[in-house]
Amino acid sequence: MQYRDRGVVLRTFKLGEADRIITIVTSEHGKVRAVAKGSRRTRSKLAGHIEPLRHVDLQLYRGRGELDIVTGAVTLDRWPTLRCDLDRLGTAMTLAEAVDQSVHDRGDDPVPYQMLTGALRRLDQSHSEMLLPAFLLRLLAHEGTAPMLEGCVVGTGCEDAPIVAFDPAQGGVTCEVHRRGRQLSGGALEMLRLITEGRVNAVLDLEPSSDTHEVAAVVTRMWEYHMEKRLRSADLLG
Ligand SMILES: [Zn+2]
Structure with missing residues (x-):
């Protein structure tokens, strides 16, 4: 089956003398792994289009094997x-590694591709310390593992106790009475809430502070927790 799709190259491996295996997150076919034959030869029509982070319009062939074959590639954005x-x-x-870890092969969810191209476009224009944590948190939320930020996840009857x-193991915030996990300031909590409510721009422009560092640390921990859990369950199934 021939097909065409847009995607971002997440990573590449050398194969043999002149080929590459690439992993791409696509708009319509989820995560795809494919062979780009001859792409390391300078005269190949694929040369110069196949490298990590490149946003490309691809022609692909899907046979019976696990790997598709790239038959054509045109660069859409190279983020200079x-x-x-x-x-x-x-x-x-x-960002690319996170998408690679979280997106399933050959799905049909367009959101990770849209999120990644949006984040790369933004990053090409300006840098923000908060871009990565906001991206990871939104990706977790998209997968249905958004943290509980409204009230204490442990107890009941502690509505009046401050958060x-x-x-990460409980999947949310805890109050003064049921204190567990990593300390969280009011400012950091507010930022986490803004991101999960979709008000990301309000956070991206903030100057680095102890609150932004705290958000980055909390989100990284949450990401690792979920990915580890997923890897372990994959082991059990395997
Ligand atoms: Zn509580």
Whole structure:
């Protein structure tokens, strides 16, 4: 089956003398792994289009094997500014890695592709410390694992106690009485709420502070917790 789709190259591996295996998150076919034959030869028509983070319009062939075959590629965006800045490049590679970890092969969910192209476009224009945590939190929420931020996840009858901590294992915030997990300031809690309510722009423009660092730490911990749990359940199934 021949098909055409847009995607972002998440990573590439060398294969043999001249080929690459690529992982792409696509608009209509979820995460796809494919062979780009001859793409390491300078005269190949694929050369110059197949590299991590490249936004491409692809022609692909799907046979019976696990890997599809790239038969054509045209660059849509190469994010020139982002590539010249090591901080932004590092953030962009982490976004791609997160999408690779969380998106299933050959699904049909367009949202991770849309989120990633949106984040790369933004990152190409300006850098924000909050872009990565906001992205991870929204991706978790999209997968149905949004944290509970409204009230204490542990107890009942503690509605009046202030929220003081965040516990990834419980999936949300905890109050002064049931304090568990990592300490959380009021400012950081407010930022987490803004992101999960979709008001990301209000957070992206904030100057770095102890609150923004706290949000980054909490979200990273939450991400690791969920990914680890998923990897372990994959082991059990395997
Ligand atoms: Zn409580």
